[in-house]
Structure formats: C-alpha cells, structure tokens
Amino acid sequence: QKEVEQNSGPLSVPEGAIASLNCTYSDRGSQSFFWYRQYSGKSPELIMFIYSNGDKEDGRFTAQLNKASQYVSLLIRDSQPSDSATYLCAVPGYSGGGADGLTFGKGTHLIIQP
C-alpha cells in the first residue's frame, strides 16, 4: 500500500498571508496527485490535481510537484478565514491504472487567523 505523509498541524497562518502545505509520498511510481479540502463535518472536496513536475495554478491555489524529491505542496495565497479546514493529500492507491481509489494522507489542519 502506498503511503502519504503530511504534518497534521495545526498550521496557523495570519489572514492575507501565504499558507504552505506539504506532502511526501512513498512510491516513486506515483503519477498523479490530488489535494482535497475538508471542512469539519463535511465530505472532502477536490481543489487541485497535478501530474507534471512544476507548478499548477488555479486562482489563489498553486500545487507544486517535485517527483525527484517525492514531494508535493499546496500554496494558498491571500489566505482567508474560510480557508480554515483540513487539507488532504492523496495518490492513486495501487497501480494508478484507474479505479483503484485514492490513498489519503492524515491531513493538515489549517487555521487562518483574522
């Protein structure tokens, strides 16, 4: 089973600053990487997907992938109190051939301080 490691936090960031969330993964063969946001008592919501080395930007969110270091990160610019949530990093569970489900890290609890 593939492993995904995240610092559980809490990570406290002042409003308006950049929040940086990190994730490492065990299987060098992993091809695609996902970031989910989960509010307390709610289900996970996909916010970013990345499969190429480098950066991918979507609005205030940037995902960064470094396959050589087996490291993927999520940056949130201009952090808002509404960004306070748990952020889950995930990789395909088995071969990555599809329909294998995702393996999730333990998640990082992010708190944006007004």
Add this chain to the structure above:
Amino acid sequence: DTEVTQTPKHLVMGMTNKKSLKCEQHMGHRAMYWYKQKAKKPPELMFVYSYEKLSINESVPSRFSPECPNSSLLNLHLHALQPEDSALYLCASSQGRGEGEKLFFGSGTQLSVL
C-alpha cells in the same frame, strides 16, 4: 451535474438492526467507491466497483455488504454492526484513469451504532 447523492445523511442503529446506505451518481462515471472516515482520521477505502463489478475489497468485515445494482447506484448493506463501526461513510465516483482518477464525494452518511 457533478453531484453524488447519498442517503440518509444521518443514521442511528442498534447492533441487531439491518440498514442500507444508498448512493447515486449521474456523471456517467465507471467506478464507485465506499470509504469510511473516523473523526480526525483520513478516509479509508472499503470497496471499489468498476463497471458494476466489485474490484477491490479492503478486507472489510462481512457485516458490511456492498451492492451495485447498476452503473449509477451503489448500496452498502449493514447488519450486526459494532459501536466501533460508528463513522462517516462516504460514497465517491470517478471516471478512472489519469485525470479521471479524481474522486467526487457525496455528502456522506453519519452513522452511529448503539
């Protein structure tokens, strides 16, 4: 329509009861999943159905019985559950390969076993 619908949202059952959780998606996705999530833990994969066939069973106890009547519907039949089975049960669907590995989650069923 990017919605996965789960019913019921909340369920309280005794250890001798039989109940079912239901999930429906109309995105034409070929794979559907059941995940279990305990408080402050990441989602854990239980079952995967691909093209209506059970493809992954993560050694789940037999008191949980999945069923996929057609490509849009997924059920989870519950019988003789234990209090430790109390959790948020999440249904998800996906297209499959590559970017299609993205999981779309329903809102979940919060299950309490007394």
